[in-house]
Amino acid sequence: xxxxxxxxxxxxxxxxxxxxxxxxxxxxxxxxxxxxxxxxxxxxxxxxxxxxxxxxxxxxxxxxxxxxxxxxxxxxxxxxxxxxxxxxxxxxxxxxxxxxxxxxxxxxxxxxxxxxxxxxxxxxxxxxxxxxxxxxxxxxxxxxxxxxxxxxxxxxxxxxxxxxxxxxxxxxxxxxxxxxxxxxxxxxxxxxxxxxxxxxxxxxxxxxxxxxxxxxxxxxxxxxxxxxxxxxxxxxxxxxxxxxxxxxxxxxxxxxxxxxxxxxxxxxxxxxxxxxxxxxxxxxxxxxxxxxxxxxxxxxxxxxxxxxxxxxxxxxxxxxxxxxxxxxxxxxxxxxxxxxxxxxxxxxxxxxxx
Amino acid sequence: xxxxxxxxxxxxxxxxxxxxxxxxxxxxxxxxxxxxxxxxxxxxxxxxxxxxxxxxxxxxxxxxxxxxxxxxxxxxxxxxxxxxxxxxxxxxxxxxxxxxxxxxxxxxxxxxxxxxxxxxxxxxxxxxxxxxxxxxxxxxxxxxxxxxxxxxxxxxxxxxxxxxxxxxxxxxxxxxxxxxxxxxxxxxxxxxxxxxxxxxxxxxxxxxxxxxxxxxxxxxxxxxxxxxxxxxxxxxxxxxxxxxxxxxxxxxxxxxxxxxxxxxxxxxxxxxxxxxxxxxxxxxxxxxxxxxxxxxxxxxxxxxxxxxxxxxxxxxxxxxxxxxxxxxxxxxxxxxxxxxxxxxxxxxxxx
Amino acid sequence: xxxxxxxxxxxxxxxxxxxxxxxxxxxxxxxxxxxxxxxxxxxxxxxxxxxxxxxxxxxxxxxxxxxxxxxxxxxxxxxxxxxxxxxxxxxxxxxxxxxxxxxxxxxxxxxxxxxxxxxxxxxxxxxxxxxxxxxxxxxxxxxxxxxxxxxxxxxxxxxxxxxxxxxxxxxxxxxxxxxxxxxxxxxxxxxxxxxxxxxxxxxxxxxxxxxxxxxxxxxxxxxxxxxxxxxxxxxxxxxxxxxxxx
Numbered sequence: 001x002x003x004x005x006x007x008x009x010x011x012x013x014x015x016x017x018x019x020x021x022x023x024x025x026x027x028x029x030x031x032x033x034x035x036x037x038x039x040x041x042x043x044x045x046x047x048x049x050x051x052x053x054x055x056x057x058x059x060x061x062x063x064x065x066x067x068x069x070x071x072x073x074x075x076x077x078x079x080x081x082x083x084x085x086x087x088x089x090x091x092x093x094x095x096x097x098x099x100x101x102x103x104x105x106x107x108x109x110x111x112x113x114x115x116x117x118x119x120x121x122x123x124x125x126x127x128x129x130x131x132x133x134x135x136x137x138x139x140x141x142x143x144x145x146x147x148x149x150x151x152x153x154x155x156x157x158x159x160x161x162x163x164x165x166x167x168x169x170x171x172x173x174x175x176x177x178x179x180x181x182x183x184x185x186x187x188x189x190x191x192x193x194x195x196x197x198x199x200x201x202x203x204x205x206x207x208x209x210x211x212x213x214x215x216x217x218x219x220x221x222x223x224x225x226x227x228x229x230x231x232x233x234x235x236x237x238x239x240x241x242x243x244x245x246x247x248x249x250x251x252x253x254x255x256x257x258x259x260x261x262x263x264x265x266x267x268x269x270x271x272x273x274x275x276x277x278x279x280x281x282x283x284x285x286x287x288x289x290x291x292x293x294x295x296x297x298x299x300x301x302x303x304x305x306x307x308x309x310x311x312x313x314x315x316x317x318x319x320x321x322x323x324x325x326x327x328x329x330x331x332x333x334x335x336x337x338x339x340x341x342x343x344x345x346x347x348x349x350x351x352x353x354x
Numbered sequence: 355x356x357x358x359x360x361x362x363x364x365x366x367x368x369x370x371x372x373x374x375x376x377x378x379x380x381x382x383x384x385x386x387x388x389x390x391x392x393x394x395x396x397x398x399x400x401x402x403x404x405x406x407x408x409x410x411x412x413x414x415x416x417x418x419x420x421x422x423x424x425x426x427x428x429x430x431x432x433x434x435x436x437x438x439x440x441x442x443x444x445x446x447x448x449x450x451x452x453x454x455x456x457x458x459x460x461x462x463x464x465x466x467x468x469x470x471x472x473x474x475x476x477x478x479x480x481x482x483x484x485x486x487x488x489x490x491x492x493x494x495x496x497x498x499x500x501x502x503x504x505x506x507x508x509x510x511x512x513x514x515x516x517x518x519x520x521x522x523x524x525x526x527x528x529x530x531x532x533x534x535x536x537x538x539x540x541x542x543x544x545x546x547x548x549x550x551x552x553x554x555x556x557x558x559x560x561x562x563x564x565x566x567x568x569x570x571x572x573x574x575x576x577x578x579x580x581x582x583x584x585x586x587x588x589x590x591x592x593x594x595x596x597x598x599x600x601x602x603x604x605x606x607x608x609x610x611x612x613x614x615x616x617x618x619x620x621x622x623x624x625x626x627x628x629x630x631x632x633x634x635x636x637x638x639x640x641x642x643x644x645x646x647x648x649x650x651x652x653x654x655x656x657x658x659x660x661x662x663x664x665x666x667x668x669x670x671x672x673x674x675x676x677x678x679x680x681x682x683x684x685x686x687x688x689x690x691x692x693x694x695x696x697x698x699x700x701x702x703x704x705x
Numbered sequence: 706x707x708x709x710x711x712x713x714x715x716x717x718x719x720x721x722x723x724x725x726x727x728x729x730x731x732x733x734x735x736x737x738x739x740x741x742x743x744x745x746x747x748x749x750x751x752x753x754x755x756x757x758x759x760x761x762x763x764x765x766x767x768x769x770x771x772x773x774x775x776x777x778x779x780x781x782x783x784x785x786x787x788x789x790x791x792x793x794x795x796x797x798x799x800x801x802x803x804x805x806x807x808x809x810x811x812x813x814x815x816x817x818x819x820x821x822x823x824x825x826x827x828x829x830x831x832x833x834x835x836x837x838x839x840x841x842x843x844x845x846x847x848x849x850x851x852x853x854x855x856x857x858x859x860x861x862x863x864x865x866x867x868x869x870x871x872x873x874x875x876x877x878x879x880x881x882x883x884x885x886x887x888x889x890x891x892x893x894x895x896x897x898x899x900x901x902x903x904x905x906x907x908x909x910x911x912x913x914x915x916x917x918x919x920x921x922x923x924x925x926x927x928x929x930x931x932x933x934x935x936x937x938x939x940x941x942x943x944x945x946x947x948x949x950x951x
Contacts, residue, residue, distance in 0.1 A: 098540060118538050221546065222554035222624070223668075223676055260556060261418040262390035262674040265410055278542065287487070290559045291417050445794045582816030586809050588795040595758055596789075597862065598782030598810035642842075644797040647816055 028189070030196075031170035034161045035177055037063075046180050051159035052139040059159050066183035067133030067156075071116070074138040077160060078104055079321040080178040083191055088112070089182065092130045094122045100311030100320050122146060128153060134181070136160050166231050166253045168240070168326035169199055175324065198327035199240075202334060206242035209338035213271035215243040216263070216297060218255075219279055220289060225263045226277075227256050234275065237326070241333035242341075246270055260291065272337060273297035274350070276305040282353050301352070304336050308351040318349040367648050370641055374655035378427070381662040385423045386415060388671035421563055422556040426665045427658040428570040429555065429623050430633075432615035434657025435577045437630030438637075438649065439612045442584045443605065444514050451616035451630035453518065454609065455500040455525030460620040461551065462528040463496025464489055468547050469535040489550070490562065493621035500524050501613040508605055514591065517605075552678030553624040555665055566622050573615040574654060580608055581646035588644060626661070628683040632691045633657045639694050660687070706770055707865060708733035708897055709755060709785075714764035716747060716754045723762060724750055728924040730916065732899055734865045737892035739908045739929070740901040741942060742918035748901040749790075751918070752870050755899075757781045782810035786859035788869040792851065796844040800854050803843060804829055807861030829860035832894075833887060849880030856887065866897040873904050885911045905942065909933055909950050917941040 029036045038045045038060070048059045071092035072078065078101055081087045087103050096108050096115040107113040114130055117123040127135075127150070136158045137147050151157045158181060165171040172195055179188020215238045218227030228234035229252025230245070238245035246267050247256060267273075273295065279285045282303060285292045292298055306318035322329050325348075332350040335342045387395045393411050406412040436451035444453070452458070467488055500521075507520045536544055558566060583604040586594040595601050619626065637653045638644060661683070668682040714728040724747030732738060732755075740748050753759035755766065757773060766773040768784060776784075786807070793803070807829070808822045818826075830836050833853045843851060852872060859867045872888070873881040881904060889911045892898040902908050909915075915932040917925045919941045925932075932938050933950050 095540070121537065220557070221549040222552055223556040223679070224549070256674075257676070258674045259390040259669060259676040261414045264414060264418070265391045268410060268413075289557060290561065294413060294417065579814055582809070582812070582814065585806060585816060588798065589793040589803075589806065590789075592753075592758055592789055593787070593793065595778065596756055596782060596785075596787040597806065598777075598779035600778055638797060642797075643799075643802070644795050645802050 029173060029176065031167055032162075032165055032173040032176075033170060034164050035174070037176075037180065044180075046158075046177060048159050048161055048177075050164055051161055052141045053161075053164060054141065061156070061158055061181075063180050066181065069130065069132045070134050070136060071127060071130065071132045072136040072160075073122070074160070074163075075099055075315070075320040076162060076323045077136055077138075077178075079324040080175050081182075082321075083175060083324060084178060084182060084184045084187055086178075086182050086184065091132060092116050092127060094118065097313040098311070098315045100309065100315050100317035105312070124149060128155075134158060136178075136181070138163060162323065166233055167236055168233060168329065169196055171233060171323050172196075172199075172326045195325065195327050199330055202327060202330045203240040205341050206240050206330065206334045206338065209242040209334070209341045212242055212244040213337050214267075214269075215245045215337070216267035216270040216273045216295070217245070217275040218263075219277045219285070219292075220260050220263075223259065224257045225260055227258065227263070228275075229254055229256050237329060237333055238274070241330055241337050243272065243333070243337045260289075264291070264295075268294065269296045271297060271300075271302060273303040274305070274333070274336065276303060276353065280305065280307045280353070285353070303353040304350050305353055306349045308347060308349055322349055363643075367641070367643075367652075371651060371655070374652065374659065378655055378659050378662070381659050381666070382423050382427065385426065385662050385666050386419045388666050389414075389419060389669050390671075390674045390676070392672065417560075418556065421558050421560060422665065423662065424563060424567065425555045425558045425623065426661045428567060429619045429626065430629055430657040430659070430661025431574055431654040432570045432619045432657070433626060433630040433661070434633035434637075434653045435574060435650065436612035436616040437632075438634040438646070438653050439577065439580070439584065439608050440630075441634055442587055442646065443608050444518050445587075445590070446518065447635065448631070449518070451612060452525070452620075452625070454504050454521030454612075455523075455528060456497045456613055456616050457620050457625040458525035458528035458532075459496040459498075459500030460493040460617065461496070461532050461625065463492035463494070463499075464550050465532040465535045465547055466496075467492040468543050468550070469539045487562075490621045494617060496528070497613065497617040497620060500528060501609070501617065505606060505609060508609065509602060512591075512601075514605075550624050551680070553626045553680035555623055555661075555679055558622055562622060566618060569614060569618045573611055573618070576607075576611045577615070578650055580604075580611055581650045583608065584646040588646075624680065626680050626683060628687040629657055629661055632687050633660060635691065636694060706731075706733070708736075708769070709866065710767040711755075712765045712767065714754070714766060715762040716750050716759075717762050718750075719760070719762065725918055725924055726763075728764070730924070730926055732866065732897055734897045735892060735895050736897050736914060737889055737912045738897070738899045738914045738916060739912040740899065740916045740918070741903070741905060741908075741938070743920070743942070746918050746920055748918065749870055752787075752868055752899070752901055756785050756787045756868055758787075779810045782862065782864075784864050785866045785868060786862035786864040788852075788855050788859050788867070788872055790870045790874065793843065793855070796842070798843055800835065800839050800841055800843065800846070801826070801830075803854060804858045804861050807858040807863075810862065825863055826861050829857040832860055832891070833857040849876050849883070852876060852880070852884055853887070856884070856891075860891070864896070866899070867891065869898070869900045871902060872900050873902060873907070881907055905938065905944075906950055909938075919943075 034050045035046060035048045038047050044063045046061045046063060051059045068089055069091045070089045072090060073094055075098055078099065081090055082101060082103055087107065090113060092114045094116040095118055099105055104113060114126065116126055132155055134156050135150050138160055139147060147157050160177065162171050162174040173192055175188045175192050179185045217234060218225055227247060230248045230250030231253040235245050235248050239248060250256060276285060279288060297303055306316060309317035311317060328348045331342060331345060332347040335345045335347055336350060383398065386398050387393060391414055393414065397406060397408065397411055398415065400406050401412055401415050433451050440449040440451060440453050441447060503524060504517065504521050508517055511517050536547065583599060586597050586599045591601055633656050634653055637649055637656050641652055643649060664682050664686060665679060667686060668677045668679045670676060709732040711728050711730050715723055715726045717723040742748055750759060754761050768776060804826050805818060808818060809816065812818065812822060830839055833856055835850065835853050835857060838846065838850055846854065873884055876884065885907055888898050888900065909929055912929050915927060915929050915938060917932065917937060922941060925937060938950065939946055
């Protein structure tokens, strides 16, 4: 029975240990592939199966008493605390200038939230002085030294690898990770159920909206055009919104690095150009590279980016709260690609570049 | 006897020059033909005779490959010449165009714009100057500042080695400032800076080329006129002075010429390693002369050919991906130089 | 008057390291002069000062009747050629290329050689008897050959005066004799030749005049034979009287 259960959950390599220790995977994670919950006789665990890119061992955290003082390290963690109504447990964050959320900015101004210095080089003494019960960390593979040190002084470190998810709902489902951590599992389930329902409703509208306009994304840095791979989070959005992303057949889940001319050949007559990195106006675009002007989408004024909501320091709220609200992102994209399907809709993150 | 000898070496030099010229033209055409997008050679010819009938291909040739090939040609020549000048001026085979801190200065300028420049950049962008010009300007100002300090020092200091050390010190100080700026910066900005440091030949627009081209050509012409001074320096500063060389003036002119060449290339293309260091050695070894009047045209052509060839490799013809030019130059260049040295063991006499 | 004259010249290093004071000398075309003295007394500094490579501390140097300060670097280079100690910094030149560098003060902007330049270079080759190595690279030469090539370069500079700093050191005896003989011939042909040297015996029979310097002693000049015969040379060089020179 255990074997057959393990078979229908995505990671068959778990089989052996199952039988040995008698773990039981609880089946309440639907979209996320980088974490799940496990139960044994005495307690329940959050298991992060790939805690950093390419990690070969998983991390297993017993679900216990909810921490009261948390340090987290990625802007994309913050909205989950906000959605769960637990923003007051966050006491430290690196590089606060990046944060867009008004709630957290206000808490920082009032001294409830401490800036821990540059990303990747957090001030350890400051961190220890905050006396946190938990650190929620994102680890690109190079931060292990700092994190090991934190663990060494007895502060539990929770690896969060939400950025490795390739599906929009998978990434949003990490609210359940925070729900389990903060003892808010019921709330997390219900919020996610709502987001999921809304997303699926919109997806149905987007994918059945008729003709699929072609989509280009990204900009050039130096000689290289960075654009989302076909298995990337963005690619899924374009598809669900009823668009044809011109690189959707590609198999990379990360980013493609292509030459300008290769992108030009494929995408010069794309209908829409969505996502222009830090370029916020069409003038800025041609200021960086005049050749942007020869794309059809540019000429026809169909260039959009996620810069409608900017933080006071120029941080993009899209990269902060967008991950937790795929329903809003999808609605924005549908209203761009198929405006007739969502009449009177006002976008949250995206806007047309002027 | 001296006549026949001179005639013979002159003939050898002329045929080397012709051969390099032919190779340069071939490389130029090849770099127009090869790239991520497959464009047949016949179309390239048609394009130049005005019969191109594929709008996308024409656009790719006109706005991507032609500017890139011109940039690579000029940048290769410029870097190779400034390397030659620095090696002779400091009589140091390890000297290169950036030995006086030009690229570190440029890097500091660019880092200031990328890391602190959101507000300043916004201000300049309001006045209608694009981001690419902003980076070019910052890089030029950065290298100009380092250069001015080195030039000021050159009036006070007679010894070339002391000047070299001062240049190196300013270079390290500038790099240290860049590290500090990086330490306090967002990942996105660090990425922008790292990408700048990879070098780029393909991002120059025709507008930028219309500035880049005349400056580099002026620098190359100046370098031809400096070959007499450089020759005198081959025997050392004392001999040069005893033969009537105004040491300080000549040194200043050479430093200015190098800075114009290397500074302009760095401003528009980012730092590009290897070419400046290695091409002069390769030229001296291949053509067996230390005479700058002969060497200068050879180095100009060889530098252009090499950077064009490296750029073709970096484009990975047939694939959609590209590699950073700054890595390719060293990766493919270093083994070649090692091979040359092993083949001819007299590198110590190669200045 | 052709050649160099100095009036109460003091040489040394600023601000106040005075090596030799009150030098009054005359160096004219057609003369072969040897400058002798102990190591460290200031021979090289005197040579560098006379050739304009080093500033004088006091006094005046007069070149062809006018103060040297009124000449440009190139004008001096057309009147005085120098051969310094040590090898040239670059050895990747051919013998011809190196000798051609001597034409530097005479050629135009680009340094292109004209017919007359080539004739002068050819003459320098013949005069130094090194035609047979004209196409060799400098790093292929023996020390003696290299020194002759360096002297040929000075000849090609086509000056009335040639000043050489220790031209015979590091050479074997055969080459020392050959080089001194060639220098004597050059002086006979009408150029002024000044060398600094420790080769007293070999030089005494070749040169016309000795300039003697020593710590705390006045700068002294005189015909070679007289300087030797009167014992001045022994005194300045601290030689026992048993050493025979001529």
